[in-house]
Amino acid sequence: MPSLTEQIERWLKEQLLRAGGNTLEIRRSDLAEIFACVPSQVNYVLATRFTVERGYLVQSRRGGGGFIRIIKLRMDLPEQLQGLLSRGIGESISQAQAEGIVERLWEEELLNGREKRMLEAAVSRETLGVELPLRDVLRARLLKAMLLALLGE
Amino acid sequence: MPSLTEQIERWLKEQLLRAGGNTLEIRRSDLAEIFACVPSQVNYVLATRFTVERGYLVQSRRGGGGFIRIIKLRMDLPEQLQGLLSRGIGESISQAQAEGIVERLWEEELLNGREKRMLEAAVSRETLGVELPLRDVLRARLLKAMLLALLGE
DNA sequence: CCCTATTTTGACCTTCCTTGACCTTCATCT
DNA sequence: AGATGAAGGTCAAGGAAGGTCAAAATAGGG
Numbered sequence: 174m175p176s177l178t179e180q181i182e183r184w185l186k187e188q189l190l191r192a193g194g195n196t197l198e199i200r201r202s203d204l205a206e207i208f209a210c211v212p213s214q215v216n217y218v219l220a221t222r223f224t225v226e227r228g229y230l231v232q233s234r235r236g237g238g239g240f241i242r243i244i245k246l247r248m249d250l251p252e253q254l255q256g257l258l259s260r261g262i263g264e265s266i267s268q269a270q271a272e273g274i275v276e277r278l279w280e281e282e283l284l285n286g287r288e289k290r291m292l293e294a295a296v297s298r299e300t301l302g303v304e305l306p307l308r309d310v311l312r313a314r315l316l317k318a319m320l321l322a323l324l325g326e
Numbered sequence: 327m328p329s330l331t332e333q334i335e336r337w338l339k340e341q342l343l344r345a346g347g348n349t350l351e352i353r354r355s356d357l358a359e360i361f362a363c364v365p366s367q368v369n370y371v372l373a374t375r376f377t378v379e380r381g382y383l384v385q386s387r388r389g390g391g392g393f394i395r396i397i398k399l400r401m402d403l404p405e406q407l408q409g410l411l412s413r414g415i416g417e418s419i420s421q422a423q424a425e426g427i428v429e430r431l432w433e434e435e436l437l438n439g440r441e442k443r444m445l446e447a448a449v450s451r452e453t454l455g456v457e458l459p460l461r462d463v464l465r466a467r468l469l470k471a472m473l474l475a476l477l478g479e
Numbered sequence: 480c481c482c483t484a485t486t487t488t489g490a491c492c493t494t495c496c497t498t499g500a501c502c503t504t505c506a507t508c509t
Numbered sequence: 510a511g512a513t514g515a516a517g518g519t520c521a522a523g524g525a526a527g528g529t530c531a532a533a534a535t536a537g538g539g
């Protein structure tokens with residue numbers, strides 16, 4: 174049985190597709206009611222599954238008439254990948270962030286399944302197996318170098 | 327009477343066959359309950375019976391909604407690649423050696439151009455950018471993990 | 480029977496998810 | 510403007526998985 178977080182994640186992505194557009198607006202309290210959970214559960218889902226790395230922008234407004242808006246960022250061109258390489262990936266990156274980027278590129282069909290798995294393997298804490306300040310630095314270098322290798326057809 | 331370890335091993339392999347696919351996902355705690363044993367017994371079975379040498383890859387996730395995933399590796403590949411993964415690549419490897427392996431796999435068409443470039447980027451001295459005893463160790467881990475990723479599914 | 484290798488257990492650790500108390504912002508009504 | 514209620518935000522504690530390691534138990538071979 175998928176976790177609540179996963180259920181909410183799927184539901185939101187489905188709504189995004191169904192709406193056809195790239196934007197979804199909903200009340201946090203409504204979502205919480207649909208899934209019979211506390212409202213802050215929604216914030217957890219947004220914070221872990223709809224990050225910028227994964228290609229989403231989340232906006233919101235408090236007070237009466239408040240809402241949460243999820244915007245799916247499109248990455249249609251390799252040019253954007255270049256942007257990712259030059260600006261998006263810094264000197265150091267966490268595993269979660271790196272996986273978000275890989276997940277997004279895969280969803281955008283800029284990577285196939287084999288390439289995705291290779292990147293995930295390379296970026297994994299376990300594979301790197303060194304302690305923390307260095308691990309994140311190494312991961313950033315690898316991710317950049319590997320993605321760059323894909324661009325240079 | 328077969329040992330607990332053997333019973334669990336058989337059961338898992340049977341489930342893998344039954345599912346038809348090459349992947350099985352299950353909760354460690356469920357498995358422990360089925361066989362009325364401590365959860366860590368499952369780890370022992372995985373560590374001794376579902377190793378890379380025996381043709382399996384094990385992945386997992388902790389926390390709520392956690393799971394253990396067993397992937398049966400493709401066995402239709404030349405012995406070379408499998409041999410490489412279980413014995414050929416040691417704890418440490420030079421750039422020249424690593425590049426030789428990648429080149430060979432590419433010539434045998436086990437890797438395409440994109441995959442070759444990703445691997446070369448990952449094993450490059452410049453990308454790794456750490457000093458020597460560690461660099462070769464890291465390279466060996468990356469090469470193994472990335473090639474292994476190609477054998478899943 | 481003894482010695483060794485393998486298996487079984489359990490205490491303790493890390494990661495990820497869920498919940499709830501408390502805080503901030505906004506629209507609207509006096 | 511000030512008060513009020515209706516949103517959403519934050520954060521820390523608790524819970525729910527799986528991981529690790531070493532000691533204890535057992536099985537097998539000589």
